[in-house]
Amino acid sequence: MRHTDLGGKVAVVTGAARGIGRESARLLAEAGAAVAICDVNLEMAERTAGDFRREGLEAFALPVDVAEEASVRTMIADAARRSNRIDILVNNAGILDPASVPEVTAEKWDRMLAVNLRGAHFCSREAFPHLARNGWGKIVTISSQAGQYGGFLAGVHYSAAKGGILALTKAYARYGAAHQVTVNCVAPGFMLTDMTRDRNDDPSIIPLKRLGTALDAAKAVFFLSTPLSDYITGATIDVNGGYYMR
Numbered sequence: 001m002r003h004t005d006l007g008g009k010v011a012v013v014t015g016a017a018r019g020i021g022r023e024s025a026r027l028l029a030e031a032g033a034a035v036a037i038c039d040v041n042l043e044m045a046e047r048t049a050g051d052f053r054r055e056g057l058e059a060f061a062l063p064v065d066v067a068e069e070a071s072v073r074t075m076i077a078d079a080a081r082r083s084n085r086i087d088i089l090v091n092n093a094g095i096l097d098p099a100s101v102p103e104v105t106a107e108k109w110d111r112m113l114a115v116n117l118r119g120a121h122f123c124s125r126e127a128f129p130h131l132a133r134n135g136w137g138k139i140v141t142i143s144s145q146a147g148q149y150g151g152f153l154a155g156v157h158y159s160a161a162k163g164g165i166l167a168l169t170k171a172y173a174r175y176g177a178a179h180q181v182t183v184n185c186v187a188p189g190f191m192l193t194d195m196t197r198d199r200n201d202d203p204s205i206i207p208l209k210r211l212g213t214a215l216d217a218a219k220a221v222f223f224l225s226t227p228l229s230d231y232i233t234g235a236t237i238d239v240n241g242g243y244y245m246r
């Protein structure tokens with residue numbers, strides 16, 4: 001279907017070695033995109049890219065710490081050099097910290113904001129000229145339920161960073177519109193991934209009566225990465241089983 005055909009497109013997905021990033025990268029690759037599996041854990045990223053290639057998908061691994069400007073610059077330049085273009089950026093890399101308010105030191109605050117918020121800015125800023133060049137581009141950010149109503153399982157610094165992502169998305173959407181680069185956000189709820197494995201979330205509190213999966217979130221990322229969403233920008237899709245309704 002032409003609205004979901006990503007043949008000839010190149011996607012950069014951060015934090016793609018596992019979880020939501022991995023499933024997003026897989027859906028993009030299955031639609032025909034060449035996908036850069038970018039992660040701070042290069043070994044895991046290489047395993048993921050290798051798995052995809054064995055399935056006949058086009059994928060390659062790149063190291064990045066999204067919190068570090070120089071690292072992001074190198075990663076985007078490498079991705080562009082390798083493929084000659086970048087069409088889609090998924091700002092998925094993130095960390096979680098359940099620290100309670102008195103435990104959130106300056107150091108914890110700074111690291112959280114650096115990875116979960118500043119990283120999305122660095123990646124978007126560096127990828128933007130490539131996305132704009134072809135007159136069609138997609139940036140997808142990942143916020144969280146915690147950024148929408150204040151998480152009770154995540155620290156205040158996590159909620160603050162993810163709330164920042166909601167605003168960053170709108171600001172970049174305004175910036176990108178003149179170049180037909182759309183910028184949208186996915187806000188997952190209680191998703192079962194390695195990040196949340198030890199949290200023991202209770203599915204009975206969720207209207208759809210199950211925890212989300214990485215694939216559930218990835219499907220929304222996919223929608224926002226394809227021509228299906230070309231007239232949508234600055235929006236956030238909630239993927240939370242109905243737990244938080246706006």
Ligand SMILES: NC(=O)c1ccc[n+]([C@@H]2O[C@H](COP(=O)([O-])OP(=O)(O)OC[C@H]3O[C@@H](n4cnc5c(N)ncnc54)[C@H](O)[C@@H]3O)[C@@H](O)[C@H]2O)c1
Nearest residue numbers: 015017018019020040065066092093094144188191193195
């Ligand atoms: N799992 C959930 O319930 C949930 C809910 C809401 C939002 N989210 C968000 O979704 C995104 C993905 O979460 P997940 O559950 O798949 O987590 P995950 O921990 O399974 O995967 C995160 C990936 O990001 C990578 N990463 C971490 N720090 C990085 C850095 N500085 N630079 C580059 N890569 C880095 C990790 O190595 C890992 O591969 C995160 O932004 C997270 O905050 C998750």
